[in-house]
Amino acid sequence: MDHKFEWQEQRTTTPDGVYRTLRAAILDGAVPPGGQLREAHIAGDLGISRSPLREALTKLEEEGLVVRIPYRGAFVVEVSAREIAEIDSVRLRVEPYAAELSAAALRGPERPRLLRTVEDLRRAVEENDIPAGVDAHLRFHGLFYELSGHRVLQSLWNGWETKLRLYLNVDHRTYTEDPHLLVREHERLAAVALEGDTDAFLRELAAHFPVGLGAQTKDQGDARAPRA
Secondary structure (H helix, E strand, C coil), X not given: CCCCCCXXXXXXXXXXXHHHHHHHHHXXXXXXXXXXXXXXXXXXXXXXXXXXXXXXXXXXXXXXXXXXXXXXXXXXXXXCHXXXXXXXXXXXXXXXXXXXXXXXXXXCCCHHHHHHHHHHHHHHHHCCCHHHHHHHHHHHHHHHXXXXXXXXXXXXHHHHHHHHHHHHHHCCHHHHHCHHXXXXXXXXXXXXXXXXXXXXXXXXXXXXXXXXXXXXXXXXXXXXXXXX
């Protein structure tokens, strides 16, 4: 059954308002990867014409969240375990540098934000709230890039974050196997980041998703999800 689209904020029929509504549904997992975005269905749900909807779909396509297939329609992109593993193989090299660059801010005024993401992750695990856990998980890692002051690093994370969110919203095995381990790993990552120990951060990060990195050499069907 198709997802029923509803306005997530004060109703606006502009392309930007439609874009935000569709984007929220995709990133929340309401429309899963591979799911079709049927124009007639969405236009009817939202009470809009096809014109702002098509502009919104074009923007989502440019962002990498939607793919359009001729004569078939628009679909939410599917993200493979291999693609996530390849992202993580690059993150393993650049995220310690982002942590190093952000260390001064994290030890100063931004320290509460980092610790709050760990607490949010712990709470989500205790309440078995997968979407909240994914959000806290990605906010934690995103802080290093955001606070690095390095525009290239920030651009890299912006390009990865939606793919990671799409993948983790679908593949919950990282939470069901041992969700408390995920919390402990982020506690250790936070501790070494606050100490400014880049080498220790690299070691902790490598331990954080070793199985996912191995997915690069496997077929998608055989690969387990990285902890991202």
